Amino acid sequence: MEYNKSKKEIRIDKELNELDKFVIEFLEISRKFTDYVIVSGYVSILLGRSRASEDIDLLIPKINKESFTNLWEALQLNSFECLNTSNINEAFKMLDEHAIRFAKELPIPNIEFKTIKTDFDKYSFDNKLKVILKTDVLFISPLEAQIAYKLFLGSEKDLEDAKHLYEVFKEKLNKDELFKFINRFNVYEKFALMEEYGNKYKFRTR
Amino acid sequence: MATNTNLELDEWKKKNFMERLSFVKYWAEYIKNIDDKKWGAAQKLLIDSQFQMSRRFYNKFAETKEGRDKIKELKKSIANK
Numbered sequence: 007m008e009y010n011k012s013k014k015e016i017r018i019d020k021e022l023n024e025l026d027k028f029v030i031e032f033l034e035i036s037r038k039f040t041d042y043v044i045v046s047g048y049v050s051i052l053l054g055r056s057r058a059s060e061d062i063d064l065l066i067p068k069i070n071k072e073s074f075t076n077l078w079e080a081l082q083l084n085s086f087e088c089l090n091t092s093n094i095n096e097a098f099k100m101l102d103e104h105a106i107r108f109a110k111e112l113p114i115p116n117i118e119f120k121t122i123k124t125d126f127d128k129y130s131f132d133n134k135l136k137v138i139l140k141t142d143v144l145f146i147s148p149l150e151a152q153i154a155y156k157l158f159l160g161s162e163k164d165l166e167d168a169k170h171l172y173e174v175f176k177e178k179l180n181k182d183e184l185f186k187f188i189n190r191f192n193v194y195e196k197f198a199l200m201e202e203y204g205n206k207y208k209f210r211t212r
Numbered sequence: 213m214a215t216n217t218n219l220e221l222d223e224w225k226k227k228n229f230m231e232r233l234s235f236v237k238y239w240a241e242y243i244k245n246i247d248d249k250k251w252g253a254a255q256k257l258l259i260d261s262q263f264q265m266s267r268r269f270y271n272k273f274a275e276t277k278e279g280r281d282k283i284k285e286l287k288k289s290i291a292n293k
Binding site (some may be wrong): 020021025055090109165169170207 | 229230231232233234235236237238239240241243244247248249251252253254255256258259260262263266267270283286287288290291
């Protein structure tokens with residue numbers, strides 16, 4: 007895995023798993039109608055974390071009814087269903103208030119699809135990183151913001167995701183940026199705990 | 213007595229979390245030092261097997277009306293999360 011910080015690019019030469027393929031299939035349809043950035047748990051998984059996920063969080067800019075209708079129809083044509091409602095008008099209205107979920111065949115995993123609402127969402131979207139896979143390109147939230155946000159969410163799983171990103175990229179992270187977000191979310195104690203706990207046990211190196 | 217048990221449980225949870233975070237660090241170091249293809253294959257094995265299990269589960273449920281109703285309920289509960 008190669009992170010080119012100035013180009014805001016990460017290159018990964020891995021064979022895609024079923025979760026990656028599911029995300030790419032959805033994005034191949036949705037990107038014709040809207041831009042996006044991937045946030046939260048799947049970012050860590052895409053970048054090597056060894057766990058599965060129930061949902062993939064996508065942030066999109068505010069979308070108009072016509073584009074949403076086209077997107078909805080294209081998703082349906084490709085057997086994606088909205089888990090919240092089968093009514094397009096209801097789904098469009100819901101999107102103003104909360105995330106809506108799309109699944110294909112199985113209800114898990116599903117795509118949690120939501121519009122940008124906060125300054126932090128907008129920052130993640132405007133500063134997204136490009137992840138270049140063998141045959142696809144995906145856009146993810148900047149790592150520093152992602153780590154701090156995961157610490158803010160605060161469950162054990164979230165702290166593990168934050169730890170993974172921090173350890174894999176720590177030599178290349180912008181520390182000022184990271185601590186700016188850590189202060190903003192007031193999660194310094196969690197950051198310290200993540201460091202302390204993660205150094206407690208040693209594993210055999212090969 | 214109950215308090216002691218709770219304390220032991222808290223201590224156990226803390227230790228368990230420490231072990232997991234330490235393993236996350238170990239795994240991160242591991243993938244930094246090997247070819248993407250190698251860690252990707254391990255990750256694929258884990259994730260794909262969970263997909264297969266879940267597919268088997270839904271296919272089994274879809275065989276009966278009761279099962280199909282349960283899937284509907286599950287979808288509703290996921291949507292309302």
